[in-house]
Amino acid sequence: MNKPVLPMSSLSLKLPAANGSIETYRLAASRTFPAKLKGALNRVAFSAAHVVADPLADTDPWLSAAIDWDRTIAFREHVWDLGLGVAEAMDTAQRGMGLDWPTSLELIQRSVKAAKAKGNALVFSGAGTDHLAVEDARTIDDVIRAYEEQIAAVEKAGGRIILMASRALAKLGRSADDYGRVYNRVLSQVREPVIIHWLGDMFDPALAGYWGTADLDKAMDVAVAIINANAAKVDGVKVSLLDKQREVDMRRRLDKNVKMYTGDDFNYAELIAGDDKGFSHALLGIFDAIAPAASYALSRLAAGDEAGFHDVLGPTVPLSRHIFRAPTRFYKTGIVFMAYLNGHQDHFTMVGGQESTRSTLHLAELFRLADKAGLLSNPELATRRMKTVLATRGIEP
Numbered sequence: 001m002n003k004p005v006l007p008m009s010s011l012s013l014k015l016p017a018a019n020g021s022i023e024t025y026r027l028a029a030s031r032t033f034p035a036k037l038k039g040a041l042n043r044v045a046f047s048a049a050h051v052v053a054d055p056l057a058d059t060d061p062w063l064s065a066a067i068d069w070d071r072t073i074a075f076r077e078h079v080w081d082l083g084l085g086v087a088e089a090m091d092t093a094q095r096g097m098g099l100d101w102p103t104s105l106e107l108i109q110r111s112v113k114a115a116k117a118k119g120n121a122l123v124f125s126g127a128g129t130d131h132l133a134v135e136d137a138r139t140i141d142d143v144i145r146a147y148e149e150q151i152a153a154v155e156k157a158g159g160r161i162i163l164m165a166s167r168a169l170a171k172l173g174r175s176a177d178d179y180g181r182v183y184n185r186v187l188s189q190v191r192e193p194v195i196i197h198w199l200g201d202m203f204d205p206a207l208a209g210y211w212g213t214a215d216l217d218k219a220m221d222v223a224v225a226i227i228n229a230n231a232a233k234v235d236g237v238k239v240s241l242l243d244k245q246r247e248v249d250m251r252r253r254l255d256k257n258v259k260m261y262t263g264d265d266f267n268y269a270e271l272i273a274g275d276d277k278g279f280s281h282a283l284l285g286i287f288d289a290i291a292p293a294a295s296y297a298l299s300r301l302a303a304g305d306e307a308g309f310h311d312v313l314g315p316t317v318p319l320s321r322h323i324f325r326a327p328t329r330f331y332k333t334g335i336v337f338m339a340y341l342n343g344h345q346d347h348f349t350m351v352g353g354q355e356s357t358r359s360t361l362h363l364a365e366l367f368r369l370a371d372k373a374g375l376l377s378n379p380e381l382a383t384r385r386m387k388t389v390l391a392t393r394g395i396e397p
Contacts, residue, residue: 031374037083098352
C-alpha cells in the first residue's frame with residue numbers, strides 16, 4: 001500500500017524556468033510503491049524496456065553501441081518483479097536508432113535466458129527488417145526474407161515475436177496487396193501467435209504511409225483485414241498512433257481472440273480502464289519509467305478498485321505526455337533520465353549519445369512532473385543527481 005501522505009518535503013533545488021530565470025523548486029511529499037507485485041493483474045502489461053549504455057567503453061557512440069549488460073538485465077528483472085512483461089529490443093531500446101540488429105539479437109538472447117531463469121517471466125522480442133538497409137531493399141521478396149531471417153533467429157533463442165513495422169516495407173509497399181503478401185507469408189510461418197506493432201511516423205518518420213496509404217482510415221481497414229484473416233497467428237496488436245479514438249475503433253473491429261495492446265503514451269490510463277465495450281492491455285514505453293506505479297495501479301484495477309487505479313496512474317499521464325512530446329522520437333532520453341534519477345543506472349549516458357536530444361528545460365520540467373506524481377523512488381538521490389546534471393549545464397547548486 002502507499003505510505004500515508006507526508007508533510008511537505010524539505011528538499012529543494014534550483015531549476016531553470018521557461019522565462020529564462022532560475023527558480024527554487026521545493027519537492028512534494030514522497031509516495032512509495034511496492035517493489036514487487038502485490039496480488040494479481042487482469043490486464044497483460046508489457047514495459048518496452050530501455051538499454052543501459054556502458055559509459056566507459058572505448059567506442060564512438062554515434063557509430064557503435066556499447067551496452068552495460070549487467071545493468072540492462074537487472075532492469076528487466078526489476079520489471080518482472082513488478083508483474084510486468086518485457087517487450088524486448090523495441091524502439092525504447094533504441095532499436096534502429098543506435099541499436100543495430102546484431103546487438104539487438106544479443107539483447108534478445110540474454111533477455112530470454114534471464115526470463116527463463118526468472119521462472120519463465122513474460123518476454124516478447126522484436127523481429128523486423130532493420131538489418132536490411134532501406135536503400136538495399138529492391139523488392140517485396142527482400143522484405144519477406146528479412147523478416148524470415150529475424151524471426152528464425154528470435155525463435156531459435158526461444159523467444160516470442162513482436163512483429164515490428166518495417167522501414168523497407170514502408171518504402172516499397174504501395175498497396176494493401178503488398179502488405180497482405182508480406183504479412184500473410186510471414187504469419188503463416190511463425191511458431192506461436194505474435195504481437196503486431198503499428199508504429200506511427202511520430203515515433204519513426206521513415207514509417208510514414210504504413211499499410212500502403214497516408215489516409216489513416218484506409219490504413220486501419222488494411223491492417224484490420226490482414227490481422228483478422230490471420231487471427232490464429234496473432235496474439236494481439238500494439239497501436240502507437242497517439243490517437244485514443246482510433247485505438248478504440250480498431251479494438252472494436254478486431255477478432256474477439258486478438259488483444260489490443262495500447263501504445264498510446266498520452267491516454268493509456270483511460271484506455272486500459274476501458275468502457276462497457278472493452279479495454280486495452282498495455283505495451284508501453286512509459287511503463288519503463290513508471291513501472292512501480294503502473295504495477296500497483298494495475299493491481300488495484302484487478303482488485304476492483306478503479307478509483308485507486310486512477311489515483312495512482314492518472315498523475316503519471318502529464319509526465320508521459322511531456323516525455324513523449326514532439327519530436328516524439330526523442331522520448332528515449334526522458335525514459336533513460338528517469339532511470340538515472342531512480343538509481344537504475346549510475347550515469348546519464350545513452351547509446352548513440354542521445355542524452356543530448358532534449359534540452360535542459362525539458363529535463364527540469366520532467367523532474368517537476370515526476371516529483372508531483374510521486375515517481376522519484378528516492379527523492380534525496382534524485383535531487384542530488386538532478387543537481388549534478390544541471391551543474392554540467394551551468395546551473396550551480
